Amino acid sequence: MSETHLTIEGVSKSFGDVRALSNIDLKVDRGAFVCLLGPSGCGKTTLLRIIAGFEQATSGKLLLDGADITDLAPHKRGFGMVFQSLALFPHMSVAENIAYGLKLRKASRVEQKDRVEELLNVIELPHIADRPVSALSGGQRQRVAIARALAIQPKLFLLDEPLSALDAKLRDNMQIELRRLQQSFGVTTVLVTHDQTEAMMLADELVVLSDGVIQQAAPPSQVYQSPVNPFVADFIGSANILPAVSTSQSTLGLLGVDTGVSVEHAPGSTLQAAVRSEAISLRKVESGGTGIVSFARDLGPVTEWLVQAEGHEIRVRGASSAVSPTVGDQVSLQFDQDRISVFAS
Amino acid sequence: MRVGLLPTDRGGSYRFVIVLLAILGILVSALPVVVVTIMSFSAAETSGFPPDSYSLRWYGEVARLFTNEDSSSAQSVVDSMVTSLVVALIVMVVATGVCIPLAYALARGQRRVREGMELLFTLPLVFPLVMLGIAFLLIAESLALELGIWRIVIPHIALVLPFVLRNCLSAMNGISVELEEAAISLGASPMRAIWDVVIPLMKAGILAGLIFALIISFNEFTITFFMYTIDVSTLPIWMYSRTVSSLDPSTLALSVFIIAADVLLIVLVDKLIAGKGNLF
Numbered sequence: 001m002s003e004t005h006l007t008i009e010g011v012s013k014s015f016g017d018v019r020a021l022s023n024i025d026l027k028v029d030r031g032a033f034v035c036l037l038g039p040s041g042c043g044k045t046t047l048l049r050i051i052a053g054f055e056q057a058t059s060g061k062l063l064l065d066g067a068d069i070t071d072l073a074p075h076k077r078g079f080g081m082v083f084q085s086l087a088l089f090p091h092m093s094v095a096e097n098i099a100y101g102l103k104l105r106k107a108s109r110v111e112q113k114d115r116v117e118e119l120l121n122v123i124e125l126p127h128i129a130d131r132p133v134s135a136l137s138g139g140q141r142q143r144v145a146i147a148r149a150l151a152i153q154p155k156l157f158l159l160d161e162p163l164s165a166l167d168a169k170l171r172d173n174m175q176i177e178l179r180r181l182q183q184s185f186g187v188t189t190v191l192v193t194h195d196q197t198e199a200m201m202l203a204d205e206l207v208v209l210s211d212g213v214i215q216q217a218a219p220p221s222q223v224y225q226s227p228v229n230p231f232v233a234d235f236i237g238s239a240n241i242l243p244a245v246s247t248s249q250s251t252l253g254l255l256g257v258d259t260g261v262s263v264e265h266a267p268g269s270t271l272q273a274a275v276r277s278e279a280i281s282l283r284k285v286e287s288g289g290t291g292i293v294s295f296a297r298d299l300g301p302v303t304e305w306l307v308q309a310e311g312h313e314i315r316v317r318g319a320s321s322a323v324s325p326t327v328g329d330q331v332s333l334q335f336d337q338d339r340i341s342v343f344a345s
Numbered sequence: 346m347r348v349g350l351l352p353t354d355r356g357g358s359y360r361f362v363i364v365l366l367a368i369l370g371i372l373v374s375a376l377p378v379v380v381v382t383i384m385s386f387s388a389a390e391t392s393g394f395p396p397d398s399y400s401l402r403w404y405g406e407v408a409r410l411f412t413n414e415d416s417s418s419a420q421s422v423v424d425s426m427v428t429s430l431v432v433a434l435i436v437m438v439v440a441t442g443v444c445i446p447l448a449y450a451l452a453r454g455q456r457r458v459r460e461g462m463e464l465l466f467t468l469p470l471v472f473p474l475v476m477l478g479i480a481f482l483l484i485a486e487s488l489a490l491e492l493g494i495w496r497i498v499i500p501h502i503a504l505v506l507p508f509v510l511r512n513c514l515s516a517m518n519g520i521s522v523e524l525e526e527a528a529i530s531l532g533a534s535p536m537r538a539i540w541d542v543v544i545p546l547m548k549a550g551i552l553a554g555l556i557f558a559l560i561i562s563f564n565e566f567t568i569t570f571f572m573y574t575i576d577v578s579t580l581p582i583w584m585y586s587r588t589v590s591s592l593d594p595s596t597l598a599l600s601v602f603i604i605a606a607d608v609l610l611i612v613l614v615d616k617l618i619a620g621k622g623n624l625f
Contacts, residue, residue: 054526075529075538087527091545100541101531152531 002029011060035199038209080149095129101152233274279339289330406595425583448513478571509554516550
């Protein structure tokens with residue numbers, strides 16, 4: 001049974017007239033990896049900075065292990081943070097950077113040296129201790145920044161888009177690395193990102209934010225498979241958001257097709273449906289199809305199509321095959337019943 | 346050196362123009378130093394350029410000035426020199442001590458406040474120095490206080506503040522808030538974060554400011570000319586009074602020492618901050 005480590009209670013934040021966060025409630029389990037995910041300007045960084053103590057919430061409370069830390073100064077919180085710019089101290093060597101937090105804690109020289117060595121081994125860069133920070137590559141800096149934050153054995157590990165400056169391949173490796181480090185240290189972690197793939201990959205719990213409000217907080221697969229609203233469905237894995245109706249048999253009618261998905265809404269009520277691009281399959285027909293293919297690109301293992309149907313542009317993804325429809329073909333659409341999310345309009 | 350990158354085949358004339366301008370510039374800025382140095386080795390009684398013969402007699406004269414009691418002026422060269430040094434050191438320490446926190450506050454504060462304050466502190470630069478001297482004299486007289494050495498120190502501080510502030514501000518510009526926050530997240534109090542992170546990164550700018558303050562104050566003449574008294578006078582005032590009637594070559598010998606000391610100081614600091622910033 002997991003216990004709650006960090007509790008955020010009704011936190012709001014306004015900058016002048018601008019409301020950055022409204023009434024955020026969140027519980028983070030001990031040892032969990034939580035990703036705050038949302039488009040830019042959604043308030044995710046503000047929330048992280050409130051947790052770190054660099055911003056004061058306008059209202060609301062922060063509890064760590066049940067103790068109120070809302071007004072605790074940031075340097076007394078003991079949270080390790082990795083900044084977007086990494087913020088390695090340029091006038092110190094790698095070892096001095098990592099040992100800085102320990103020095104402040106009055107650890108002996110021997111302790112500092114041992115801990116630095118241990119962390120450099122953990123990040124698999126044992127030979128760079130005496131190098132100046134300026135001599136490191138992007139990926140190395142990344143690891144050093146993470147090691148510096150972990151050196152103080154933080155109660156919480158906070159990361160603000162730490163991987164956004166890396167190129168795609170390196171980012172991929174670092175994600176795996178980060179997850180491995182987090183698990184081996186067992187530290188409760190909150191990471192801010194706008195990259196949904198990164199969030200899906202790292203998180204135990206995904207918190208989707210938009211306009212300063214938590215849209216959904218759930219494990220990634222649940223967020224992906226049953227988004228609670230069209231925004232989440234669209235933001236996580238870009239679904240097709242389509243208008244739908246409840247048919248007379250209380251099933252979902254979509255683009256004139258009865259999907260057979262039963263709905264609880266009264267017959268005739270207008271609804272919205274989110275359908276993943278890979279939950280639609282196309283069949284080429286001679287006539288009487290639902291839509292016309294306007295675009296097709298073969299990406300190797302999969303093909304992407306754009307289908308024009310009843311005034312909507314629908315994105316479809318599926319396995320490539322010789323009989324795949326091409327541009328101009330009439331197609332009928334089939335929906336994977338289990339992978340349609342229905343929302344009241 | 347961009348000269349080497351300029352076209353040389355057909356556009357060779359550019360290189361010629363640039364070399365010419367460079368020579369002209371070096372001549373204009375170095376000529377006084379060269380003349381003073383040559384003249385200081387003159388053997389003649391009066392100061393004509395170029396000298397007919399050379400000797401070290403004026404250096405001997407300087408040595409004599411420093412060792413023997415001098416009755417020809419109210420203040421001895423030693424007293425003036427000591428006053429100049431004390432003034433310059435106080436000015437250097439106070440101006441830098443004011444400018445470091447000021448630069449920090451301005452750099453971290455609101456942009457509009459910063460621009461206004463920068464303008465305010467630049468005022469002594471655009472003010473005619475004579476007017477500044479008169480203004481400070483009027484203030485000092487109306488205060489009717491025995492200010493002692495501070496008669497000269499306070500105007501000097503106002504004069505060097507823009508130079509020191511500018512150096513400290515440009516040093517602050519490259520230091521992101523995230524660096525301080527990183528230190529704080531690792532357990533440093535805000536003051537400790539400034540001490541451990543901001544100050545070391547400002548070092549080049551601070552050193553440059555210190556040197557500027559020292560040299561400007563030590564060599565300052567115009568304002569000091571209004572402010573000096575019989576008891577409190579500086580070396581430039583002494584040198585002026587020495588040469589005002591007839592040019593005394595021993596002051597030239599003394600200048601050579603001052604120039605040498607200034608150059609040494611600049612080279613030293615340039616070495617200290619090598620690669621971490623520019624002095625000018």
